[in-house]
Amino acid sequence: MTITRVEKLIYGVENMKAGGNYFRDWGVTEVESGPEQTVFRTRTNQTIELRLADDPSLPPSPDPAKSTLRRAVWGVRDADGLKEMSEDLAHDREVTELDGVLCFADESGNGLGLMLEAPIETDVEIVPHNVNTTEPRMNAVINPAAQANPIRIGHVVYMIEMADREKAVSFYLDRLRFRLSDSTKTGGDFMRCEGGHDHHNLFLVSRADRNAFDHASFEVENFDMVMIGGKFMKEKGWDQDTTPGRHILGSNYYWYFKNPAGGRTEYFADMDRMDDNWKPRIWDDSPGFALWTVDDATS
C-alpha cells in the first residue's frame, strides 16, 4: 500500500454558485456544473467536487463551519495495496465503499477516503532565470498573458485539538504510512505521503480546542504564477487571507485566499522535496511562519 497524493477533495457547500465561481477564478478546469454538484479537475487529474452541505452522501465533519471540506480522498498506487489498507482499517473503524472510494474517518472525525490513483502527465513550462553572465532565456520574453492553471493539489491542512495530537498524528504515520518531515511542539506536524516527495502533503496544526479544516494548496509553476494567480483573484473580488510570502518550513512561496466553499486555498510553488534520507526535524520553538512577506503586493 503506497499513498501517492491527494486524489479528490469533496466539499459540502452552502452556496454552490459562490463555490463554483471561486474555483473557476482559481484556475482549475470545470468539468461539470449543476445546482447540486459542481466538479473541477487539476491538470494532473485530481478532482474537486462541490456538493450541497446537506447532501446525505457526505460524511459528518468536526468542523463547525457549514461550508467545509467533507472528505479528502488519497490516491493509492495499486489495487493490492488498497485491499491491504482496507482490511487493516476495518479492524478498528467502519470502512464503506462509495463510488469506487473506500470511506472512513481519521482519529479527529475528518472524512477520509482511499482510491486508486489516476494521474495524468502534464507539460510544465520551466521558465529559465537569467543572472549575470548566465543567460538561458536569450531572445525570449516573459509571457505577459500568463494565467494560473494549477498543476496539482499538493496538500491539505486540518486544525486538530492539542489534546488529541499524538493519536491524530500516529494514525497517519503508523496506519497510512505517511512520513514526518518537521514537527514543532507549539505548531504541528508536517507529513508527506509514502509515495511522494513534497515536504508536506498533510499538515496537522495543533490548536488548544479546535478541530476544523484549514486549507487546500495548489501548485503552480513558479513565483510569478503565485503572484499572477493571486492578483487575478483580488481583481475578481475574492479576499486574501495573507499577503504573499515564502514559508520557512517547506520553503514554498505562498498566497492564501478565503474560500466560500470552506477554509482557504493556497497557491504554492517551489516547495522543499524530501525522500527517506531526510531526518525529521523536531522543533521546540517554531522557526516562524515566513522567511519574508510583503505588506500588499498588488496595491
Ligand SMILES: [Fe+2]
Ligand atoms: Fe499550505
